[in-house]
Amino acid sequence: MDKYDFLLGCLITLHLLLCPFTKVEESFNLQASHDIMEFGISLEALKKYDHFEFPGVVPRTFVGPLLLSLVSWPTSKTLELLIPHLNKFTRQYIVRFFLGISTSFALSYFRSYIAKYFGYRVSIAFGILSACQFHTIFWASRTLPNMFAFPLVIFSYSYWISAINSSESNPKLLSMIYYMTFTAVIFRFEVGVLLAIIVLLELWIGTLKFFDTLRVGIISGVISLGVSCFIDTYFWQTRLMWPEGYVFYFNAILGKSVEWGVLPFNAYFTTFLPRLLLMSLPLCIFSVFSDLRTRRFLTPILAFIGGFSFLGHKEWRFIIYVVPIFNLCAAIGWITMYQKYSRFIIINRLISTLVIISFLISTMMVITSSYNYPGGVALQKIHIIQSDNTQARIHLDVYTAMTGASRFGQLRNDWMYYKNESHSLPIDYTGYTHLLTSTPHFHEAYFEIIDTVYGYEKILLKNPSIIIQNWLNSFQNFDLNHMKEFLESLLPVQIIIEPKVWIMKRHNISDFMEGEHLF
Numbered sequence: 001m002d003k004y005d006f007l008l009g010c011l012i013t014l015h016l017l018l019c020p021f022t023k024v025e026e027s028f029n030l031q032a033s034h035d036i037m038e039f040g041i042s043l044e045a046l047k048k049y050d051h052f053e054f055p056g057v058v059p060r061t062f063v064g065p066l067l068l069s070l071v072s073w074p075t076s077k078t079l080e081l082l083i084p085h086l087n088k089f090t091r092q093y094i095v096r097f098f099l100g101i102s103t104s105f106a107l108s109y110f111r112s113y114i115a116k117y118f119g120y121r122v123s124i125a126f127g128i129l130s131a132c133q134f135h136t137i138f139w140a141s142r143t144l145p146n147m148f149a150f151p152l153v154i155f156s157y158s159y160w161i162s163a164i165n166s167s168e169s170n171p172k173l174l175s176m177i178y179y180m181t182f183t184a185v186i187f188r189f190e191v192g193v194l195l196a197i198i199v200l201l202e203l204w205i206g207t208l209k210f211f212d213t214l215r216v217g218i219i220s221g222v223i224s225l226g227v228s229c230f231i232d233t234y235f236w237q238t239r240l241m242w243p244e245g246y247v248f249y250f251n252a253i254l255g256k257s258v259e260w261g262v263l264p265f266n267a268y269f270t271t272f273l274p275r276l277l278l279m280s281l282p283l284c285i286f287s288v289f290s291d292l293r294t295r296r297f298l299t300p301i302l303a304f305i306g307g308f309s310f311l312g313h314k315e316w317r318f319i320i321y322v323v324p325i326f327n328l329c330a331a332i333g334w335i336t337m338y339q340k341y342s343r344f345i346i347i348n349r350l351i352s353t354l355v356i357i358s359f360l361i362s363t364m365m366v367i368t369s370s371y372n373y374p375g376g377v378a379l380q381k382i383h384i385i386q387s388d389n390t391q392a393r394i395h396l397d398v399y400t401a402m403t404g405a406s407r408f409g410q411l412r413n414d415w416m417y418y419k420n421e422s423h424s425l426p427i428d429y430t431g432y433t434h435l436l437t438s439t440p441h442f443h444e445a446y447f448e449i450i451d452t453v454y455g456y457e458k459i460l461l462k463n464p465s466i467i468i469q470n471w472l473n474s475f476q477n478f479d480l481n482h483m484k485e486f487l488e489s490l491l492p493v494q495i496i497i498e499p500k501v502w503i504m505k506r507h508n509i510s511d512f513m514e515g516e517h518l519f
Contacts, residue, residue, distance in 0.1 A: 287333025376404020
């Protein structure tokens, strides 16, 4: 590892600290990690797990949360011994930190292969470009199923690039097949689609042997399937469970994913890729015309994106795996341009300026994103403003649970937390002492507002004179303890926030708690 790897690790950690909460897409893996660390994995402990009450639309694998919990648990217990009053939410930081660092190490490993086969300058350019991309850095530590797959895919790419002009291309590509098959069977089926396209290209070129490919694919597929079925059947307590197979059937065969929205065919190319890549996109286009090696990598990558474009439902996370390859090609283009046109100072300065702009855009996006988790903030705040209450019974509505409120945030063992979604509105929530709700007007007959949590609504461009004045004032009054406010003051936009979650307490709560209204 060098300073560029260290920079990536620090940026991932900084994004984690700025945005410690998670959203609904990440909830299964986060709640599962909590339950494994909090309750253990015995049959008796499984009864307390969150996924039995809230299984989600499709089942997800426990392989990732189990591995992540095993890695995080020793650090968590050590810190709790050293700092006795450390609250449970610290575990969420630890879990997400280890997930993020796994991506950082994978990128470091990939960079070492880039340096070996394309030169150290290209590896530096790759590291800088990766550090300037919001989605790579921000989502590295977030417990999406795709981000469990992401570091394994990056690791696999190392074998792919090392197979170029190598006398041992076949065994190296077989190693890639092994790791990507494991990833596809257990974590994300779209990785299997990407692998199939790469394998077809390498078979056509002649760097792979067909029967070796078939043998390794079958063996690694069977082993991966066995691992998933063994672990997930136990945790889901069913006769036989292969979560990713169910996901593939649900989304690809039944086509149910369209229920979450449909985008036009070109959305990946015209909307998602520019957001994912930022400055890497134009550099990548240049590299296609300046270095023939990049075409070998981009051909299967573009075919993968094109194939997924036929599916109506589209999300950036379905194609996140292509970003390291685009960055590699962009880094090659950057260094090629520098070497060919070094006498044109304006070109090099333009590239440097665009890279800085990409980093500023990434910074703006993370600051804006930090306001997207009012549910998590509300759950944190109620423990502060109601710290003297010893029998709180708190209901978290759907919006609160979807915007950051996780089991890691349920800090009090003498409190009860509920996420019952069957209530109709308006209603007397019999048995609840407090509500975290996005619809306070429905409950005013029984509850009063004691605090309000604001969240992101929109952004507005600042006046240029205000931007300059903010920059001058910010640097004069810089305070490390207010890093978020400092970064926000530097942005060319103003983040507009509005009330999103209300913390409510039952009227005459002391009389209510003395009665027989509790569950």
